[in-house]
Amino acid sequence: MIAPFSHVLLLAVILFGLGAACAVARRNLIMILIGVEIMLNAAGLAFVGASLRWQHLDGQAFVIFLFAIAASEVAVGLALIVYLHRRTGSVDANRYNLLKG
Amino acid sequence: MSFYSVIFYLLAIITAIATTLAVTRRNAVHAVVYLIISFFGTALLFYLLGAPFLAVLEVIIYAGAIMVLFLFIIMMIQIRPAVQTWATALKQWLPAIILGGIAFGLAAAMVVGDPGGPIQLKPAMAGPAELGRFLFQQYWFPVEIASFLLLIALVGALYLGRGERKPPAGRTEETR
Numbered sequence: 001m002i003a004p005f006s007h008v009l010l011l012a013v014i015l016f017g018l019g020a021a022c023a024v025a026r027r028n029l030i031m032i033l034i035g036v037e038i039m040l041n042a043a044g045l046a047f048v049g050a051s052l053r054w055q056h057l058d059g060q061a062f063v064i065f066l067f068a069i070a071a072s073e074v075a076v077g078l079a080l081i082v083y084l085h086r087r088t089g090s091v092d093a094n095r096y097n098l099l100k101g
Numbered sequence: 102m103s104f105y106s107v108i109f110y111l112l113a114i115i116t117a118i119a120t121t122l123a124v125t126r127r128n129a130v131h132a133v134v135y136l137i138i139s140f141f142g143t144a145l146l147f148y149l150l151g152a153p154f155l156a157v158l159e160v161i162i163y164a165g166a167i168m169v170l171f172l173f174i175i176m177m178i179q180i181r182p183a184v185q186t187w188a189t190a191l192k193q194w195l196p197a198i199i200l201g202g203i204a205f206g207l208a209a210a211m212v213v214g215d216p217g218g219p220i221q222l223k224p225a226m227a228g229p230a231e232l233g234r235f236l237f238q239q240y241w242f243p244v245e246i247a248s249f250l251l252l253i254a255l256v257g258a259l260y261l262g263r264g265e266r267k268p269p270a271g272r273t274e275e276t277r
Binding site for chain 2: 001002003004005006007008009010011013014015016017018019020021022024025026027028030031033034035037038041044045048049051052053055057058060061063064065067068069070071072073074075076078079080081082083085091
């Protein structure tokens with residue numbers, strides 16, 4: 001016996017909530033991207049737990065796609081951050097108010 | 102409480118604390134280092150939950166590649182620490198804390214209520230060969246799509262990250 005399945009889900013929810021809070025509350029673009037990474041990781045944990053719960057490999061197969069999505073998302077996201085930093089000289093999300101009248 | 106459950110709860114506590122520290126750090130480098138601890142904890146949890154191949158991938162891709170990429174970018178662009186008063190910090194964190202609290206409350210209610218009855222997870226293991234066979238028998242087409250997605254991400258990152266193009270020799274800015 002490892003643990004009840006609901007405790008795995010509870011841990012995944014805690015991690016997802018922390019990631020969501022990080023993505024919502026932080027103003028640094030890099031920290032926002034880190035929050036998204038934490039959320040994806042929490043989703044992966046829930047998938048692996050469900051895979052063990054139902055004794056089926058679908059969950060683990062999905063986590064591999066999750067890794068691919070996380071890797072491509074972070075590559076494009078960081079390239080965008082570098083591009084924005086080159087254009088505006090800042091990575092603060094509150095300072096992108098170019099269209100403000 | 103068995104040996105496995107002691108390990109599970111220890112790893113869960115370590116992961117949660119490391120993630121909490123990561124999201125609250127002012128310095129992005131410290132956040133990334135705490136996050137590496139968190140991802141190692143998650144990798145061990147994957148191993149405990151019967152996914153050794155995913156545990157290895159987690160260490161290689163997340164803790165290795167992605168976090169090192171973050172460190173490179175943080176050190177490449179110099180970040181000025183933003184001056185933040187308590188009022189604006191509260192305004193930023195209040196909705197986040199409320200949303201996270203609601204999600205946590207719902208999850209806790211679900212755990213306490215436990216509609217399916219307490220389902221104990223039994224230790225089991227799916228080896229890399231088994232997973233690979235399953236993946237390429239059932240999901241060969243999504244694997245191809247994922248590889249295409251990675252290629253597109255590579256091209257996109259290259260396009261966004263290229264330097265300023267110099268005008269060709271013999272031409273001035275006006276004639277271009």
